[in-house]
Amino acid sequence: MAAAKIKVIIAKPGLDGHDRGAKVVARALVEAGMEVVYLGLQQTPESIVRAAVEEDADVIGLSILSGAHLSHFRRVRELMNASGLGERLLTGGGIIPTKDQEKLRALGVGRVFGPGDDLRDIVGYIRDWHSSHSR
Amino acid sequence: MDKKKPEQRWRDRWAKASLRDADFTSISGRELQPLYAQVDLAAFDPYTRLGWPGEYPFTRGVHPSMYRGKLWTMRQFSGMGTAEQTNARYKFLLARGQTGLSVAFDNPTLYGRDSDHALAVGEVGRTGVAVDSLADMERLFRDLPLEAISTSMTINAPAAWIFTMFLANAEKRNIPAAGLRGTLQNDILKEYIAQKEWIFPPEPHLRLITDLMAFCADHVPQWNTISISGYHIREAGSTAAQELAFTLADGFAYVEHAIRAGLDIDDFAPRLSFFFNSHLDFFEEVAKLRAARRIWARHMKETYKAGNPRSWMCRFHVQTAGCSLTAQQPEINVVRTALEALAGVLGGCQSLHTNSMDEALALPSEKAVEIALRTQQIIAHESGAANVIDPLGGSYYVEKLTNDLEEEAERYFERIRELGGVVKAIEMGFFQQEITRSAYQYQLALSRGRKILVGVNAFAGRGETLEIPVLEIDESVERDQLRFLAEVKGRRDNAAVRARLEDLRRAASGTENLIPRLLDASRAYATVGEISEALAGVFGEYREQPFY
Numbered sequence: 234m235a236a237a238k239i240k241v242i243i244a245k246p247g248l249d250g251h252d253r254g255a256k257v258v259a260r261a262l263v264e265a266g267m268e269v270v271y272l273g274l275q276q277t278p279e280s281i282v283r284a285a286v287e288e289d290a291d292v293i294g295l296s297i298l299s300g301a302h303l304s305h306f307r308r309v310r311e312l313m314n315a316s317g318l319g320e321r322l323l324t325g326g327g328i329i330p331t332k333d334q335e336k337l338r339a340l341g342v343g344r345v346f347g348p349g350d351d352l353r354d355i356v357g358y359i360r361d362w363h364s365s366h367s368r
Numbered sequence: 369m370d371k372k373k374p375e376q377r378w379r380d381r382w383a384k385a386s387l388r389d390a391d392f393t394s395i396s397g398r399e400l401q402p403l404y405a406q407v408d409l410a411a412f413d414p415y416t417r418l419g420w421p422g423e424y425p426f427t428r429g430v431h432p433s434m435y436r437g438k439l440w441t442m443r444q445f446s447g448m449g450t451a452e453q454t455n456a457r458y459k460f461l462l463a464r465g466q467t468g469l470s471v472a473f474d475n476p477t478l479y480g481r482d483s484d485h486a487l488a489v490g491e492v493g494r495t496g497v498a499v500d501s502l503a504d505m506e507r508l509f510r511d512l513p514l515e516a517i518s519t520s521m522t523i524n525a526p527a528a529w530i531f532t533m534f535l536a537n538a539e540k541r542n543i544p545a546a547g548l549r550g551t552l553q554n555d556i557l558k559e560y561i562a563q564k565e566w567i568f569p570p571e572p573h574l575r576l577i578t579d580l581m582a583f584c585a586d587h588v589p590q591w592n593t594i595s596i597s598g599y600h601i602r603e604a605g606s607t608a609a610q611e612l613a614f615t616l617a618d619g620f621a622y623v624e625h626a627i628r629a630g631l632d633i634d635d636f637a638p639r640l641s642f643f644f645n646s647h648l649d650f651f652e653e654v655a656k657l658r659a660a661r662r663i664w665a666r667h668m669k670e671t672y673k674a675g676n677p678r679s680w681m682c683r684f685h686v687q688t689a690g691c692s693l694t695a696q697q698p699e700i701n702v703v704r705t706a707l708e709a710l711a712g713v714l715g716g717c718q719s720l721h722t723n724s725m726d727e728a729l730a731l732p733s734e735k736a737v738e739i740a741l742r743t744q745q746i747i748a749h750e751s752g753a754a755n756v757i758d759p760l761g762g763s764y765y766v767e768k769l770t771n772d773l774e775e776e777a778e779r780y781f782e783r784i785r786e787l788g789g790v791v792k793a794i795e796m797g798f799f800q801q802e803i804t805r806s807a808y809q810y811q812l813a814l815s816r817g818r819k820i821l822v823g824v825n826a827f828a829g830r831g832e833t834l835e836i837p838v839l840e841i842d843e844s845v846e847r848d849q850l851r852f853l854a855e856v857k858g859r860r861d862n863a864a865v866r867a868r869l870e871d872l873r874r875a876a877s878g879t880e881n882l883i884p885r886l887l888d889a890s891r892a893y894a895t896v897g898e899i900s901e902a903l904a905g906v907f908g909e910y911r912e913q914p915f916y
Contacts, residue, residue: 243916248475248487250564253605253691256804256916257811273914274564275487299475300494300730300841330729330838348695348728349824352815 239363241292244272244281246309249299254326258294261352267359278308286316292359293318295325302329302345303336310341322362326350375405391818395649396607397809398772404764412767417662421757425665427658427770428758429716430681435754441719442744443520445687447472447497448731449845450852451507454497458512460734466741468719469512469550470520472496473530478565480526482897483849493845495731499530500849501895503856505537515543519550520595520685520719525567527554528576529899532887535588539891551592551641551685554580557618557790558597561799562604564912567900570791572907576882577622578629581636583883592641594622595685601799602645603691605807608656609773611645613780614799616663620781621790623672633672637679646712647689648704654760655769657715660684663774686712687721693728697823698836701725706743713753714760720744730838797915804916853895860893868892869902876906 243259245252252274259269270288272281285293293313297305302325310323326346329337334345344358382402393399401408419425422432431437444461447454458469474496476488482500483492492498497508509519523530531552538548556573559566566573581593598606598615606614619640626636644660646653664682668674688708693701702725709722722740724732732740748754760766787793794800813819820826868889875885889899 247489247491248479248481248565249491250559251603252564253603253804253807257605257808259916260804260808261811269916271914271916273912277487298495299491301475301490304490328728328730330840348693349821351825352811 238266238268239292239359240268240270240288240290241294241359242270242272242281242285242288242290243294243296244276244284245274245296246276246278246281246305247297247299247301248275249297249301250274251298251327252296254298255294255296258296258326258352258355261356262359265356265360267356278305278312281309282312282316282318285313285318285321290321291363292322292324295323295327297325297327297329300328302327303333303340306337306342307340314341320366322359322366324359324362326355378403391813394608394652395647395810395819396609396652396806397813398607398609398652404768406764408764408768412771414762417771418761424669424677424680426661426681428761430661430683430718434716434757435713435748436757439748439754440713440717440744441468441518442466442741442748443468443470443685443719443721444737444741445470445472445520445522445721446732446737447474448495448839449493449497449841450848451497451499451504453493453845455508455510455512457734461737461741462512462517464738464741465745468518468520470721471508471522473521473523474498475565477530477896478523478525480567480896480900482895483846483853485897490846492849494841498845498849499533499896500853501856501893502533502536502890503852503893505533506540509537514538514541515547517549519548520553521550522553524553524556524559524563525565525573526896526900527552528580528883529886529890529896531580532883532890533896535887536890545588547590548588549590551595552580553597553643554594555597555618555643557621557794558600558615560794560910560912561601561614561618562606562803563600566910567904568907569910570794572876572903574622574625574791575629578626578631579881579883581626581639582629582631582881584639585631585635589639591639593636593639595641595643596622597643599643599645599687601803602647602689604803605691605810606803607806608647608649608652609776610780610802610806612656612660612663612773613777615642615644616660616667616777617781617784617790619664620667620671623668627672633668633674634676634679637668637672637674638676638681641718642682642684644684644686644712644715644717645689646686646708646715648692648708650707650711651760651763651766652769652773653708653711654715655766656773657684657686657712657717658758658761658766659770659773659777661716662770663777683718685719685721686715686717688712688723690723690727693723693725694821694824695728696828698725698729700823701728702739702743705740706747709743710747710751710753713747714758716758726836726838729836731841733837733839736836797913800915856893857895864892865889865894865898868894869898872899873902873906876903
């Protein structure tokens with residue numbers, strides 16, 4: 234039997250139109266054999282977690298270049314924990330200063346990626362996480 | 369002696385030469401010859417294709433004297449936190465020799481939402497300045513000589529009412545509208561294509577743009593009513609040719625809309641301006657900027673029959689490519705920006721923004737923005753680049769690239785026509801898919817090491833990073849702005865605001881020019897979000913079908 238595909242939700246929360254990274258990563262994950270649900274722009278933490286529950290997603294990836302990463306990641310993590318998705322991966326990327334990356338880790342967010350990171354690293358990170366957290 | 373002999377000898381030797389294992393295409397993936405020579409311009413007539421500076425078709429520049437007459441305007445795009453903080457940054461920049469203002473608004477403002485909107489949480493003042501009402505405009509420009517310097521405002525979906533707030537502020541300070549100079553970005557088509565900040569569907573936004581062109585022709589004649597922008601298209605991942613073609617196609621769409629609305633082309637076309645990216649591929653960028661002038665001039669004169677030579681001129685602002693900056697070793701971004709800025713200057717820009725080295729990490733710190741401004745000043749005053757007009761004109765390579773880019777743009781125009789025009793093509797996702805494909809191809813080339821980013825996928829030292837201090841926007845900014853907004857709503861005449869918004873709604877349902885209504889609402893301290901909602905009640909809202 235073929236292994237189940239890793240299912241990833243990609244979303245842009247808040248008022249941030251920079252969707253280049255989100256779309257490029259979505260394509261790369263699909264080409265790497267994952268199933269991607271791209272929710273698009275102007276999502277709220279509520280709409281993102283609702284979609285993750287409905288899709289039974291393994292991973293939520295947020296793309297944030299608006300500077301609002303701390304509030305969005307915090308809220309999505311809280312809602313994931315409250316919706317039975319506490320064990321699923323929350324990751325993402327954007328323009329996120331190093332100092333804030335540490336704060337995000339403390340909130341229960343996985344690695345966040347930024348300009349210059351290699352697509353293969355993102356794919357590898359999600360695969361590794363998935364193989365060590367198979368359910 | 370046979371002139372052909374050395375050429376043949378070179379061709380033979382070239383064919384046998386061993387080459388580096390490297391990618392020799394441009395950053396846009398363009399195949400390039402190893403050498404451009406006489407043969408590439410054999411059928412080229414410089415008298416008709418280049419003309420002279422300030423003369424049709426303006427390939428060599430829009431002014432007869434170019435930078436010997438007047439240097440480009442050095443205009444650093446800036447805004448962060450509250451209006452008071454941004455006002456202080458403007459004073460800092462003007463004190464160091466900046467010659468124009470350029471306002472960066474925060475995301476809620478760009479989407480026409482107030483700071484207290486549910487979607488604005490965490491974003492107030494983060495990537496620009498928060499402007500909710502005339503009261504913020506007053507604070508933003510306090511003590512700044514708006515009658516003496518030009519102001520550029522990067523705002524699109526709510527551009528018309530941000531502009532009427534700007535006008536209302538000038539009015540309160542007794543500065544005549546006829547003396548105001550500046551630029552409103554006001555380019556909604558590229559929002560649907562690339563930057564994704566819209567409120568309504570395309571048609572009502574186009575109506576507002578045409579209304580503004582008509583209003584300014586009568587009342588604010590020195591104002592550039594639109595800055596038709598390729599910058600964001602390129603940042604979203606397009607190639608140079610796509611940026612050129614999609615931007616000019618947007619420009620033609622605005623012209624056609626205004627003509628259909630009954631405006632005379634020579635009344636509004638002289639105030640159309642453009643905004644291009646300058647990316648790292650130096651010669652391709654110079655060629656793109658030169659091609660833009662020639663294509664625009666030809667279409668305005670021959671297709672749209674504009675009679676005033678000012679209507680034929682493609683005047684533009686250039687900004688260096690934010691997407692070329694790296695978070696790794698941010699200090700070397702200074703070098704990238706310098707090369708890009710030089711390409712903008714050799715491409716004949718009218719104003720220039722140089723990015724700061726820390727912009728892949730955060731908004732610029734004072735130190736970083738000062739270095740960015742100094743970069744322009746060195747190009748202007750030390751490098752000699754401003755001494756001679758269009759110094760790359762006549763280069764076999766640059767002229768051939770200029771010709772090729774023009775042909776590629778024409779092929780895109782044809783394709784867009786076949787699809788039914790720009791708005792139809794947007795609704796079909798044509799531009800968006802073209803750009804997404806180019807962005808992905810470039811990212812793959814980086815991932816495979818075919819394209820090199822120094823310090824990122826090549827020559828990256830293990831674990832060594834250059835860290836620089838970055839600007840932080842304190843979370844108190846949002847609280848302060850929310851408190852100020854509540855105060856404004858508390859002290860204004862709320863009955864008057866309701867009446868002005870009702871007038872606006874009624875006018876929006878008809879066909880009258882909406883700018884005077886927006887000005888009345890702005891004078892009464894109606895907020896950006898209240899005006900958006902009043903108009904959305906009539907115009908509806910736009911939703912994009914997500915795809916990748």
